[in-house]
Amino acid sequence: MNLDLLTSRTLGQRKAVCPHPECAAGVSMQLRDRRQVHPNPSLTLVMKTNGPVVYEELWSCDLCSRGTIELVGYDGVSLLRVEEAPEAWRRQVWPEPAPRELSSDVPEMVRILFTEASRAERGGGFRLAGVGYRAAVEEICKDQGATKYTLHDKIAELAARGLPQEVVDAMNEARVVGNDSVHHNLEYAADEIADLAEIIAEATEILYVEPANRKRMAEARKARSQAAKAK
Ligand SMILES: [Zn+2]
Structure with a gap:
Protein backbone atom coordinates (compact mmCIF):
# COMPACT_ATOMS: atom_id res chain seq x y z
CA MET A 1 0.00 0.00 0.00
CA ASN A 2 1.27 3.45 -0.85
CA LEU A 3 1.50 5.14 2.53
CA ASP A 4 2.15 8.58 1.08
CA LEU A 5 -1.04 8.34 -0.89
CA LEU A 6 -2.95 7.24 2.19
CA THR A 7 -1.63 10.03 4.40
CA SER A 8 -2.16 12.69 1.78
CA ARG A 9 -5.76 11.65 1.14
CA THR A 10 -8.17 14.16 2.61
CA LEU A 11 -11.96 14.37 2.56
CA GLY A 12 -12.16 17.73 4.27
CA GLN A 13 -10.35 20.19 6.45
CA ARG A 14 -11.06 22.23 9.56
CA LYS A 15 -9.29 24.42 12.08
CA ALA A 16 -9.30 22.97 15.58
CA VAL A 17 -7.22 22.52 18.69
CA CYS A 18 -5.45 19.15 18.53
CA PRO A 19 -6.96 17.02 21.35
CA HIS A 20 -3.68 15.20 22.09
CA PRO A 21 -2.17 16.78 25.22
CA GLU A 22 1.39 16.38 23.83
CA CYS A 23 0.41 18.64 20.93
CA ALA A 24 -2.64 20.74 21.95
CA ALA A 25 -1.91 23.30 19.25
CA GLY A 26 -4.46 25.21 17.21
CA VAL A 27 -3.95 23.57 13.82
CA SER A 28 -5.52 22.44 10.57
CA MET A 29 -6.97 18.97 10.76
CA GLN A 30 -7.68 16.70 7.79
CA LEU A 31 -10.62 14.36 7.51
CA ARG A 32 -8.96 11.06 6.50
CA ASP A 33 -11.84 8.62 6.66
CA ARG A 34 -15.57 8.66 7.17
CA ARG A 35 -17.82 5.62 7.39
CA GLN A 36 -21.38 4.88 8.31
CA VAL A 37 -21.67 2.87 11.53
CA HIS A 38 -25.44 3.05 12.05
CA PRO A 39 -27.64 1.77 10.52
CA ASN A 40 -25.20 -1.04 9.83
CA PRO A 41 -24.28 -0.38 6.18
CA SER A 42 -23.87 -4.08 5.35
CA LEU A 43 -27.43 -4.77 6.50
CA THR A 44 -29.08 -1.73 4.96
CA LEU A 45 -30.93 -2.75 1.86
CA VAL A 46 -33.15 0.29 1.68
CA MET A 47 -31.57 3.71 1.33
CA LYS A 48 -34.09 5.45 3.51
CA THR A 49 -34.26 5.60 7.26
CA ASN A 50 -36.28 7.75 9.58
CA GLY A 51 -34.15 6.94 12.56
CA PRO A 52 -30.74 8.24 13.51
CA VAL A 53 -27.71 7.92 11.24
CA VAL A 54 -24.25 7.78 12.77
CA TYR A 55 -20.91 8.23 11.05
CA GLU A 56 -17.43 7.65 12.38
CA GLU A 57 -14.76 10.12 11.26
CA LEU A 58 -10.99 9.91 11.46
CA TRP A 59 -9.20 13.27 11.60
CA SER A 60 -5.47 13.83 11.60
CA CYS A 61 -3.50 16.73 12.97
CA ASP A 62 -1.30 18.58 10.44
CA LEU A 63 1.31 19.26 13.13
CA CYS A 64 1.75 15.96 15.01
CA SER A 65 -0.07 13.59 12.56
CA ARG A 66 -1.92 11.92 15.45
CA GLY A 67 -5.43 10.71 14.76
CA THR A 68 -8.70 11.69 16.42
CA ILE A 69 -11.88 9.64 16.12
CA GLU A 70 -15.27 11.31 16.33
CA LEU A 71 -18.85 10.09 16.00
CA VAL A 72 -21.33 12.33 14.20
CA GLY A 73 -25.08 11.87 14.46
CA TYR A 74 -27.98 12.93 12.25
CA ASP A 75 -31.64 12.58 13.13
CA GLY A 76 -34.45 11.30 10.96
CA VAL A 77 -32.84 11.79 7.57
CA SER A 78 -32.77 9.86 4.34
CA LEU A 79 -29.40 8.14 3.91
CA LEU A 80 -29.14 9.68 0.46
CA ARG A 81 -29.42 13.18 1.88
CA VAL A 82 -27.31 12.76 4.97
CA GLU A 83 -24.56 15.03 3.61
CA GLU A 84 -27.03 17.92 3.47
CA ALA A 85 -28.55 17.29 6.90
CA PRO A 86 -27.47 19.35 9.91
CA GLU A 87 -25.39 17.48 12.48
CA ALA A 88 -27.49 16.62 15.52
CA TRP A 89 -24.42 15.91 17.65
CA ARG A 90 -20.70 15.26 17.45
CA ARG A 91 -18.60 13.47 20.07
CA GLN A 92 -14.90 12.80 20.36
CA VAL A 93 -14.32 9.13 21.23
CA TRP A 94 -10.54 8.89 20.95
CA PRO A 95 -8.38 10.17 22.48
CA GLU A 96 -10.78 10.06 25.39
CA PRO A 97 -11.63 13.70 26.10
CA ALA A 98 -9.74 14.96 29.15
CA PRO A 99 -11.73 17.10 31.58
CA ARG A 100 -11.07 20.84 31.62
CA GLU A 101 -8.79 21.95 34.41
CA LEU A 102 -8.07 25.29 36.00
CA SER A 103 -4.68 26.55 37.14
CA SER A 104 -3.42 25.52 40.59
CA ASP A 105 -3.59 29.26 41.46
CA VAL A 106 -7.39 28.92 41.56
CA PRO A 107 -8.94 27.92 44.95
ZN1 LIG B 1 -1.50 17.44 17.02
Missing part, protein backbone atom coordinates in the same frame (compact mmCIF):
# COMPACT_ATOMS: atom_id res chain seq x y z
CA GLU A 108 -9.25 24.15 45.29
CA MET A 109 -13.05 23.97 45.68
CA VAL A 110 -13.55 26.06 42.52
CA ARG A 111 -11.19 23.76 40.62
CA ILE A 112 -12.96 20.61 41.85
CA LEU A 113 -16.43 21.87 40.89
CA PHE A 114 -15.20 23.12 37.52
CA THR A 115 -13.53 19.79 36.66
CA GLU A 116 -16.58 17.79 37.73
CA ALA A 117 -18.84 20.03 35.62
CA SER A 118 -16.45 19.42 32.75
CA ARG A 119 -16.68 15.63 33.21
CA ALA A 120 -20.46 15.94 32.89
CA GLU A 121 -19.95 18.10 29.79
CA ARG A 122 -17.55 15.57 28.22
CA GLY A 123 -20.08 12.81 28.83
CA GLY A 124 -22.88 14.76 27.15
CA GLY A 125 -24.63 15.68 30.44
CA PHE A 126 -25.14 19.33 29.51
CA ARG A 127 -27.80 20.12 32.13
CA LEU A 128 -25.59 18.79 34.91
CA ALA A 129 -22.63 20.63 33.40
CA GLY A 130 -24.64 23.88 33.42
CA VAL A 131 -25.53 23.34 37.08
CA GLY A 132 -21.91 22.46 37.91
CA TYR A 133 -20.39 25.51 36.21
CA ARG A 134 -22.89 27.67 38.07
CA ALA A 135 -21.77 26.02 41.34
CA ALA A 136 -18.13 26.80 40.47
CA VAL A 137 -19.08 30.47 39.99
CA GLU A 138 -20.97 30.49 43.30
CA GLU A 139 -17.79 29.18 44.95
CA ILE A 140 -15.75 31.97 43.31
CA CYS A 141 -18.19 34.51 44.77
CA LYS A 142 -17.78 33.02 48.26
CA ASP A 143 -14.01 33.04 47.87
CA GLN A 144 -14.15 36.71 46.82
CA GLY A 145 -16.02 37.49 50.04
CA ALA A 146 -19.60 37.88 48.78
CA THR A 147 -22.05 37.64 51.67
CA LYS A 148 -25.51 37.94 50.06
CA TYR A 149 -27.86 34.93 49.88
CA THR A 150 -28.69 34.51 46.19
CA LEU A 151 -26.09 34.19 43.46
CA HIS A 152 -27.70 37.14 41.66
CA ASP A 153 -27.13 39.34 44.74
CA LYS A 154 -23.63 37.94 45.36
CA ILE A 155 -22.59 38.90 41.82
CA ALA A 156 -24.16 42.38 42.18
CA GLU A 157 -22.33 42.80 45.50
CA LEU A 158 -18.97 41.93 43.90
CA ALA A 159 -19.71 44.11 40.84
CA ALA A 160 -20.32 47.06 43.17
CA ARG A 161 -16.94 46.38 44.74
CA GLY A 162 -15.27 46.85 41.38
CA LEU A 163 -14.83 43.32 40.06
CA PRO A 164 -13.82 43.57 36.35
CA GLN A 165 -16.84 43.74 34.01
CA GLU A 166 -15.61 40.70 32.05
CA VAL A 167 -15.69 38.61 35.22
CA VAL A 168 -19.13 39.91 36.21
CA ASP A 169 -20.50 39.08 32.74
CA ALA A 170 -19.06 35.54 32.89
CA MET A 171 -20.63 35.02 36.32
CA ASN A 172 -24.02 36.23 35.16
CA GLU A 173 -23.85 33.96 32.14
CA ALA A 174 -23.15 30.97 34.40
CA ARG A 175 -25.98 32.00 36.72
CA VAL A 176 -28.52 32.11 33.86
CA VAL A 177 -27.36 28.83 32.26
CA GLY A 178 -27.34 27.09 35.64
CA ASN A 179 -30.81 28.33 36.52
CA ASP A 180 -32.23 27.33 33.15
CA SER A 181 -30.63 23.88 33.44
CA VAL A 182 -31.94 23.14 36.91
CA HIS A 183 -35.25 25.04 37.13
CA HIS A 184 -36.52 25.45 33.58
CA ASN A 185 -35.55 22.06 32.15
CA LEU A 186 -33.72 23.81 29.33
CA GLU A 187 -30.83 21.92 27.82
CA TYR A 188 -28.08 24.01 26.28
CA ALA A 189 -26.14 22.82 23.24
CA ALA A 190 -22.60 21.47 23.46
CA ASP A 191 -21.02 24.63 22.02
CA GLU A 192 -22.97 26.90 24.39
CA ILE A 193 -21.76 24.93 27.41
CA ALA A 194 -18.21 24.93 25.98
CA ASP A 195 -18.36 28.74 25.59
CA LEU A 196 -19.53 29.05 29.17
CA ALA A 197 -16.66 26.87 30.44
CA GLU A 198 -14.19 29.01 28.51
CA ILE A 199 -15.44 32.35 29.81
CA ILE A 200 -15.40 31.02 33.38
CA ALA A 201 -11.81 29.82 32.82
CA GLU A 202 -10.92 33.32 31.52
CA ALA A 203 -12.55 34.91 34.57
CA THR A 204 -10.39 32.75 36.87
CA GLU A 205 -7.29 33.86 34.91
CA ILE A 206 -8.16 37.49 35.65
CA LEU A 207 -9.10 36.87 39.29
CA TYR A 208 -6.42 34.39 40.37
CA VAL A 209 -3.75 33.53 37.80
CA GLU A 210 -2.72 37.03 36.68
CA PRO A 211 -2.37 38.40 40.25
CA ALA A 212 -0.42 35.24 41.24
CA ASN A 213 1.91 35.74 38.25
CA ARG A 214 2.46 39.39 39.20
CA LYS A 215 3.24 38.34 42.76
CA ARG A 216 5.71 35.68 41.61
CA MET A 217 7.45 38.20 39.34
CA ALA A 218 7.66 40.79 42.13
CA GLU A 219 9.14 38.16 44.47
CA ALA A 220 11.68 37.12 41.86
CA ARG A 221 12.68 40.78 41.32
CA LYS A 222 13.03 41.29 45.08
CA ALA A 223 15.16 38.14 45.41
CA ARG A 224 17.43 39.27 42.57
CA SER A 225 17.75 42.72 44.05
CA GLN A 226 18.62 41.33 47.50
CA ALA A 227 21.16 38.94 45.97
CA ALA A 228 22.78 41.85 44.13
CA LYS A 229 22.95 43.93 47.32
CA ALA A 230 24.46 41.04 49.27
CA LYS A 231 27.44 40.89 46.87
